[in-house]
Amino acid sequence: MTIVRIDELTLAPGARLLGLDLGEKTIGIALSDTRLTVATPMQTLRRGKFSADADKLATIVTEQAVGGIVIGLPVNMDGSDSAAAQSARAFGRNLASRLALPIVFWDERLSTVAVTRALIEADASRRKRSQVVDKVAAAYILQGALERLRAMRGE
Template sequence: MNRISALGLDVGKRRIGVAGCDGLGLIATGLETIERRSFAEDVARFQAIVQERQVQVLVVGLPYNKEGNIGFQAKHIQKYARRLGDALQLPLEFVDERLTSYEAEEMMKAQNLSPRYNKGLVDRKAAAIILQQWLDCRR
């Protein structure tokens, strides 16, 4: 089995949830939440993660609308992700992220954690769900 190092991203206006996977590509885990500042600062933080984890691909969640089309927010995320992929010189793959934040919040509630006060954790868990979906589809 080939080794894989992918980052899952849940891109929001204020934060980006980041998830990584084990080398076999079986399990996705939330890594951190990046507070967005400037694009240059975002890239610098991602460069460190990419180098440390020897990342090969970025997997970005896209919020499709109910009809399965790409809306306004998804277009913004695509634009940002393409800029990020170009800056990091990494390929991009997009995954339908509908309901991942809701799923992450429900997981937190089951663990007696408050999603309301842990937005960064919601973002990390959503990124892990996005990446896990991508990993599962690859198998």
């Protein structure tokens, strides 16, 4: 469909949002509830060719009644685009051309750092952290977008 700002996002009643944390090797995936209040870590995909990644995401979109996608945008601390942010934008544009869904980019500055700290504080082992950090970061990103949507609705 198209890239939209969070304030332009419209979803059908009961549709969920999918959150993505794009890494070089993996894609962390999170899913909202149908009331758009809570983001839950879902899974981590090992990245391959874009077409294979897009096919896997399309399957999730269909199975989970997803109405829109939130992609974490790793901008620099000064707000400028990093190389990873440019890559995320390209991924989002390509995904928008394949899926008939609105896509929102969401500032993810320090999300992985915050999630890693929380996992360390929860006494998660290094191995456990490496297994869950991407999908938990995706949930962190998606939760930020959900909170913004809730604030815009006056809740």
